[in-house]
Amino acid sequence: MLDIRWIRENPQALAAALEKRGWSAEDSLSTVEDLISKDEARRDHVTELQQKQERRNQASKEIGNAMRSGDMALAERLKGEVGEIKTFVQNGEARERELDQVLEAALAVIPNVPLDGVPEGKNEHDNVEVRRVGEPSRSNSAKEHWEIGEAMGLMDFERAAKLSGSRFTVLKGQLARLERALGQFMLDLHTTEHGYTEVQPPLMVRDDVLFGTNQLPKFEEDLFFVPHGDGRLGLIPTAEVPLTNLVAKEILDAKNLPLRYTALTPCFRSEAGSAGKDTRGMLRQHQFYKVELVSITDENSSIDEHERMTACAEEVLKRLGLPYRTVVLCTGDMGFGARKTYDIEVWLPGQNAYREISSCSVCGDFQARRMDARYRPIPEDGQGRVLPRFVHTLNGSGVAVGRALIAVMENYQNDDGSVTIPEVLRPYMGGLDRIGAN
Incomplete structure (x- = not known):
């Protein structure tokens, strides 16, 4: 706000x-x-x-x-x-x-003000590429992830539809294990090397929590709700919601900043505005897993923290050996609460295209005003007390687990229909080096 x-x-x-x-x-x-x-x-x-x-x-x-x-x-x-x-x-x-x-x-319905230097534009076509890492593989014979998974007998959309309708997936066997391995690998990387504290937050939150991270009131149609007492609770669309709100209505000590949190959670989105988009496969789902990164900083550190967070998310793709590019979103394509956003787009050979796998945003004090989250700066002379100021918040995917699974399947597919497992994931797979037909 x-x-x-x-x-x-x-x-x-x-x-x-x-x-x-x-x-x-x-x-x-x-x-x-x-x-x-x-x-x-x-x-x-x-x-x-x-x-x-x-x-x-x-x-x-x-x-x-x-x-x-x-x-x-x-x-x-x-x-x-x-x-x-x-x-x-x-x-x-x-x-x-x-x-x-x-x-x-x-x-509450006014979006955040873009930072100076964010490219002006109307939509994704006006985004600006910052860097490109890895060499994309191009082949007319490359299959899409859903073709690979169904041929293995480990990815089932028909049974998922029988259970829940469209935009759901059933993963089985070693493919389900591979998705779990990806999430565990990301958590271990961010907690042991990047300094994030792992959190297991609630998956259902109150309206005021959703308001704090600007899902409400503007994006209510994108959320799922369940009755609770005389009211309701919302299923989290991203762990950004509970992680950021951990500091709501608090005054933090500046010496304890930045706070860095990470969580692996399921996420729930109605995809209300995506009718007709990515209807095949599991690229756009009502339920998916994601490793989220959240930082709480003072006003002087948030820009540097944004670069750091983006680098942490990129490191996941580097370790997995996946080609990607990073773009800075133009003013017309940024999210409602962001002042600046980097999107990391992974290469998908089956689509012969880069697709978003992470979005890292700095929000300034926009969310903090909605949450009433503040910090007390350290006095310049080391004495007295300084009036509290609003914290700055940042969030990013570190990264979307389902989309990472898609990227691994398509980039590591073999002519015989199997998928080679990236070396960094093999310890999580009991030493297995490839997945074949079930």
Whole structure:
């Protein structure tokens, strides 16, 4: 969530940022004007409340003076005025809460402001390649992962559909073990070499938690919910949600930053906006596993942490021997809460294309304002206390396990229909060096 004070002081900057994200000039300007209007209404009301309260305090003193001087008529009139002010203040406090909620609801659907230097553009075609690692294999005979898996008898979409409908997969035997091996390998790499703390978070969270990482209210249709008590809980679309919210409503000590968390969890997404996209295979699923990376930093470290996190995710693909490229997303293709995003795209020979396998974003204090997550800086002179500031948050895939499985299957496929297991995964596979037909 953006700071309304910053918006008030920089209306043109916000309007320009919204235009960079693909909003029309008219919508950008009217949105900014509406936000400022709502803020002015709230501030005017708060000012009036304060003036009424000051008058009540003054009138209360005047009542005492009138009674001491014996002017009971004046005292009674003043008592009547105080009573009216008391009623106004009681109603006014409720109105203040209402105006706060109106402003917060309007701010909640405004996207983050891109960092300077993020390329301007409308969609994925305007993203800019930063680097390319590994040599893509190109072959007209390369098969897609679902062809390989079904031929092995280890990937079953028909039975998954019988159980749950479309966009689900049943993995069996050594292919199921290979997916598990990928997740364990990633966790071990990030915890033992990259300094992340492993967490096993809840898979169902409250609405305020989903609000904190900006899934709600804007992306409610992409979520799955289950009834819980008198309300509901949302199935996590990514472990970013619970990991980032670990620091919600807290004031952290700056000396303990950065905090780095990782988790291997199933993720649940309705894919509401992906009708007709990637309908074959397991590239786009309602349920999938992902290793998530989350960092909580101070405001001066988040940019460097973004580069570090991206390198940690890239290292997974390097160890697996998978060709990939890293692109910086343009302003029109970035996620709602991001200020800058790197996408890592792995090469899939079966599709003869690079496809996203990780997205690493720096969000600044956008999520922290929604979560009320702050830290107390260390005083420059080492003494006294400094007012708390909002933390900066980052998140990235380290990486999507199902897509890593797809990439391994397609890049390590053999002419006989088997799949060679990358060396780094063999200890997790009991020394097995390839998977063949079931």
